[in-house]
Amino acid sequence: MFSLFRKKKPFFTEPERSRIVEAVRTAELQTSGEVRVFVESHCPYMDAIDRAGEIFFRLEMDETAEHNAVLVYVALKDRQLAVFGDQGIHEKVGAAYWDKEVALMIENFNKENYADGISQCVFEIGQALHQHFPYDKNTDKNELPDDIVFGK
Numbered sequence: 001m002f003s004l005f006r007k008k009k010p011f012f013t014e015p016e017r018s019r020i021v022e023a024v025r026t027a028e029l030q031t032s033g034e035v036r037v038f039v040e041s042h043c044p045y046m047d048a049i050d051r052a053g054e055i056f057f058r059l060e061m062d063e064t065a066e067h068n069a070v071l072v073y074v075a076l077k078d079r080q081l082a083v084f085g086d087q088g089i090h091e092k093v094g095a096a097y098w099d100k101e102v103a104l105m106i107e108n109f110n111k112e113n114y115a116d117g118i119s120q121c122v123f124e125i126g127q128a129l130h131q132h133f134p135y136d137k138n139t140d141k142n143e144l145p146d147d148i149v150f151g152k
C-alpha cells in the first residue's frame with residue numbers, strides 16, 4: 001500500500017545533472033547555436049529519431065534565428081537515443097556526423113556512464129556548432145533554456 005507513495009528515483013544524481021547542464025552552457029559559450037537535452041524513461045515510438053523530432057518541434061527548437069539548434073534525446077529504460085539537428089546545422093555536418101555522436105554515446109552508455117556520454121556528446125556538438133556558427137558577442141543571445149528537460 002505504501003509503495004504508491006514511494007518517491008521516484010531521479011534519472012541523475014545532482015552532480016551528474018550539474019555536469020550535463022554545465023556541458024550545455026560551455027558548448028553554447030562558443031556558438032550562436034543551441035543545445036537541449038531531453039531525458040525520459042520510455043520512448044513511445046519504435047524509432048527514437050521520430051520521438052526526438054516530435055520533442056524538438058514541441059520545445060520550439062526550430063524557432064532559433066539560424067536554425068542551428070540540436071536536441072540530444074535519451075529514453076533510458078528503453079535504451080534508445082537520438083540526436084536531432086535543425087536544418088541549418090544538419091546541412092553543415094550531415095547524417096554521418098549525427099550517427100558518429102550516437103555511436104559515441106552508446107559506447108559510454110554500454111559502460112553505464114550515462115551522464116558522461118551525454119556530456120561528451122554535448123561538448124562535441126558544441127565544437128561543431130562553433131565551427132559553423134561561431135559566437136558573436138554583438139548578436140548572440142541564449143535563445144533556449146540550458147536545463148535538462150525530463151519527460152515521463
